[in-house]
């Protein structure tokens with residue numbers, strides 16, 4: 001089987017040199033899986049679950065999901081596979097030993113009713129209530145992008161709530177958490193501790209992860225067009241290329257596919 005030393009140069013830049021000393025962190029939507037109009041329609045197929053399971057088996061379990069979704073939603077997508085995970089942009093974390101942290105319960109209570117009214121008054125917008133974060137999706141109404149952003153900023157005047165922009169979505173999240181802090185937290189625990197972080201992401205919310213990984217001496221890879229400003233060191237075209245990259249990491253892909 002081809003190994004990491006047989007990879008093409010283009011692909012190799014998006015792959016870590018050493019499987020055994022790397023800790024893998026994956027964003028989900030737009031990275032491992034294609035975006036869908038409705039977030040609840042995203043489900044991982046068996047082939048992807050098998051790849052992640054195989055990567056974790058080869059890597060002492062140093063594979064985690066880092067997402068804006070709630071961990072419960074990540075578990076739904078990847079069921080029956082359960083991975084260490086950071087959800088809600090790091091506001092909740094499930095460590096490899098199953099211990100969980102959760103921050104921000106109740107923090108959105110004051111914003112929730114007014115935001116629901118705003119969304120109800122603008123057909124095509126969708127409010128996603130994830131407890132400690134609130135997301136307004138405007139995929140069906142891209143013309144309302146700036147209105148949504150302005151509205152969300154009104155709800156984050158203090159220090160406790162931050163605004164997170166993404167692809168056709170703006171979120172309110174507890175301040176002080178991002179994908180960089182999420183990766184940092186996981187890296188303090190075995191089997192992640194002592195390994196070089198490798199982070200794959202596709203969106204604005206992943207830039208904090210790229211930045212942290214770069215400072216930590218790891219590898220940052222952005223999924224999507226290569227001409228977008230980013231802090232990532234390398235890029236892959238789409239989730240299909242991401243999947244092929246995992247196969248390459250495992251040495252499980254024929255060189256002509």
Ligand SMILES: [Mg+2]
Nearest residue numbers: 027029030203
């Ligand atoms: Mg994403």
